[in-house]
Amino acid sequence: GESVGLHLPTLSVQEGDNSIINCAYSNSASDYFIWYKQESGKGPQFIIDIRSNMDKRQGQRVTVLLNKTVKHLSLQIAATQPGDSAVYFCAGSISSGSARQLTFGSGTQLTVLP
Amino acid sequence: DGGITQSPKYLFRKEGQNVTLSCEQNLNHDAMYWYRQDPGQGLRLIYYSQIVNDFQKGDIAEGYSVSREKKESFPLTVTSAQKNPTAFYLCASSILGNTIYFGEGSWLTVV
Numbered sequence: 001g002e003s004v005g006l007h008l009p010t011l012s013v014q015e016g017d018n019s020i021i022n023c024a025y026s027n028s029a030s031d032y033f034i035w036y037k038q039e040s041g042k043g044p045q046f047i048i049d050i051r052s053n054m055d056k057r058q059g060q061r062v063t064v065l066l067n068k069t070v071k072h073l074s075l076q077i078a079a080t081q082p083g084d085s086a087v088y089f090c091a092g093s094i095s096s097g098s099a100r101q102l103t104f105g106s107g108t109q110l111t112v113l114p
Numbered sequence: 115d116g117g118i119t120q121s122p123k124y125l126f127r128k129e130g131q132n133v134t135l136s137c138e139q140n141l142n143h144d145a146m147y148w149y150r151q152d153p154g155q156g157l158r159l160i161y162y163s164q165i166v167n168d169f170q171k172g173d174i175a176e177g178y179s180v181s182r183e184k185k186e187s188f189p190l191t192v193t194s195a196q197k198n199p200t201a202f203y204l205c206a207s208s209i210l211g212n213t214i215y216f217g218e219g220s221w222l223t224v225v
Contacts, residue, residue: 045216046215099144101172
């Protein structure tokens, strides 16, 4: 089965700095990954996804990097803002035309310092 | 306003009671899911459904039941057989094979 984990349970960064949140996965057959942001007491919010045929994907202030060789992905947030403070989850799955079964890591709590 | 609506936001259950959490989506998504989240942990899949009148067990289905009588609705019943039901419950939906989107969650507490 799949195992997905995050490297650090907490991360503190200064406002305006860049943040890097890391994630590792175990199943080399996983070919689709998603990053979610979860604020306290709310549901996870989709940030960005990446398929295994890509190494990098960029969104607004966010970049996801995928290294299939070492089964690692990271989420980079540029110019971190106070509103970025939340728990960040990575999730992986194996693509199919059916319902996705995502495996989630335990999350990294990002705290943005003034 | 499109999205996934969960209700109630907060629910209290007495010992031996069954309770049902509602989930409705107006995104026309085929697949719907229920996840459980415990404090400081990731999400674990309870049940999922790809089509009306069909559903599959996830990793932690024991003590839970679901139904999918309509495409837009996927209610979750937490039965008395679930011995540790206090958690944050998340409903989600997706187009088959695509990104999963979540509702705002329901808190269930045993009193």
